[in-house]
Amino acid sequence: MQEPLNPAPPALPAPLANLPARPPTFREALRFWLKLGFISFGGPTGQIAIMHTELVEKRRWISNSRFLHALNYCMLLPGPEATQLATYIGWLLHKTWGGIVAGGFFVLPSMFILWFLSYFYAAFGTVPWVAAIFFGLKPAVLAIVAAAVIRIGRKALKNYVMWTLAAVAFAAIYFFKAPFPLIVFSAALVGLFGGKVWPAKFSSPAGGHGSQADSDSSILSDTAEPPEHARPSIGRALRVTLVCCLLWFSPLVAIAAWLGTNHTLYREGLFFSKAALVTFGGAYAVLPYVSQQAVEHYQWLSAGQMLDGLGLAETTPGPLIMVLQFVGFLGAWNHPGALSVLLAATLGAFIATWTTFVPCFLWIFVGAPHIEQLRGHKALTSALSAVTAAVVGVILNLAVWFGLHVLFPGGTRVEWFALAVSLVAFLGMVRWKWDIIPVVLAAGLLGLIYRLVL
Numbered sequence: 001m002q003e004p005l006n007p008a009p010p011a012l013p014a015p016l017a018n019l020p021a022r023p024p025t026f027r028e029a030l031r032f033w034l035k036l037g038f039i040s041f042g043g044p045t046g047q048i049a050i051m052h053t054e055l056v057e058k059r060r061w062i063s064n065s066r067f068l069h070a071l072n073y074c075m076l077l078p079g080p081e082a083t084q085l086a087t088y089i090g091w092l093l094h095k096t097w098g099g100i101v102a103g104g105f106f107v108l109p110s111m112f113i114l115w116f117l118s119y120f121y122a123a124f125g126t127v128p129w130v131a132a133i134f135f136g137l138k139p140a141v142l143a144i145v146a147a148a149v150i151r152i153g154r155k156a157l158k159n160y161v162m163w164t165l166a167a168v169a170f171a172a173i174y175f176f177k178a179p180f181p182l183i184v185f186s187a188a189l190v191g192l193f194g195g196k197v198w199p200a201k202f203s204s205p206a207g208g209h210g211s212q213a214d215s216d217s218s219i220l221s222d223t224a225e226p227p228e229h230a231r232p233s234i235g236r237a238l239r240v241t242l243v244c245c246l247l248w249f250s251p252l253v254a255i256a257a258w259l260g261t262n263h264t265l266y267r268e269g270l271f272f273s274k275a276a277l278v279t280f281g282g283a284y285a286v287l288p289y290v291s292q293q294a295v296e297h298y299q300w301l302s303a304g305q306m307l308d309g310l311g312l313a314e315t316t317p318g319p320l321i322m323v324l325q326f327v328g329f330l331g332a333w334n335h336p337g338a339l340s341v342l343l344a345a346t347l348g349a350f351i352a353t354w355t356t357f358v359p360c361f362l363w364i365f366v367g368a369p370h371i372e373q374l375r376g377h378k379a380l381t382s383a384l385s386a387v388t389a390a391v392v393g394v395i396l397n398l399a400v401w402f403g404l405h406v407l408f409p410g411g412t413r414v415e416w417f418a419l420a421v422s423l424v425a426f427l428g429m430v431r432w433k434w435d436i437i438p439v440v441l442a443a444g445l446l447g448l449i450y451r452l453v454l
Helices: 013-018 026-039 043-058 064-075 081-124 128-156 160-174 180-197 211-216 234-259 264-278 283-297 303-314 320-334 341-373 378-407 416-431 436-452
Strands: none
Touching (some): 026 081, 043 064, 043 378, 064 081, 064 128, 081 341, 128 378, 160 180, 160 378, 180 378, 234 341
């Protein structure tokens, strides 16, 4: 079809992809963060995959390079990295209130859903219809995580050095059970050294065919200067630290004055505050520590209840670390003191959630301005490029681990329903660009029908 005088125009998606994205209003961003809170299944990797799809590829609110830059910083912080990533991007877009809304709505839907499920669990035991819905959701989550490995890997693994780092990270965590923080910090050191002796192999992860056009059309593009509110200020950092610390510890002071320092609620608040400071590596790194302390030391709940809480947290939207809310709820339910059981459990859930997530805002609002100023710094870029490659290996580990538990629940027997749902969902999202919301809703409905009807 050669027509020199009237050449055919290029395919429609290409020019549209290069058009500048329109900056979202605060109301539009608020609606998105609220929606994200209801669809963010799959633990940290699934949630990061959802944010990457929505913010980088579809809405183009942030470029791939800046997204990974923010993600790598959040990976180095204690606490839930997906929540902190949402807070970071919301802060970049709409200042402090943007970060509060993004981080808050990322947590609030799961907080209410998990409270409801925790109450039903404590009062009535397992709920068949809830278990049926979760049975359908698990293979969809597996598909989301697997799609994330491909999507992020295509952009982060630009050469054989990055492929090698990803493979080594996968082997370290899967076969040798290396701690996640050790993998991240080791990758950063490799990147720092490699950037000096072999800079061409440790350049920015945003490279690749078509990435420059996509980046330039993003609102927060690679070439854009940090917004005015992202410039570091000692005075602002001190004010933010003071306000966050007051918010963080005020409930503990109030509980100590009301119920005393020996009450379960105060001890929970103190324990989860300490956990927020030392839990590097995300939810999977913190769970062994919390399980040991909550089950063996404090005896707030049994090991079986802890596993049930992890199952509830894994199959509800929001951060996987919300399992700490379940621990706070059940710990106070089992040890209410002079309070009514439901009131004590509700306050226990609140204090666990509050002391877990308020520090996240402190880390972002104080540290992110400095990280933004270092964007483009060659040594930091090399280190973060290596971290990004290692994270791909870690995500692959989670996909394999999750796949074994979902597809082979008994160890050897194949769960054919889960296999079929995960394959269809994976192909739909990778090949036909299905949206995550209908995939999650359809999978939950199929699980309900399969378990309770068929």
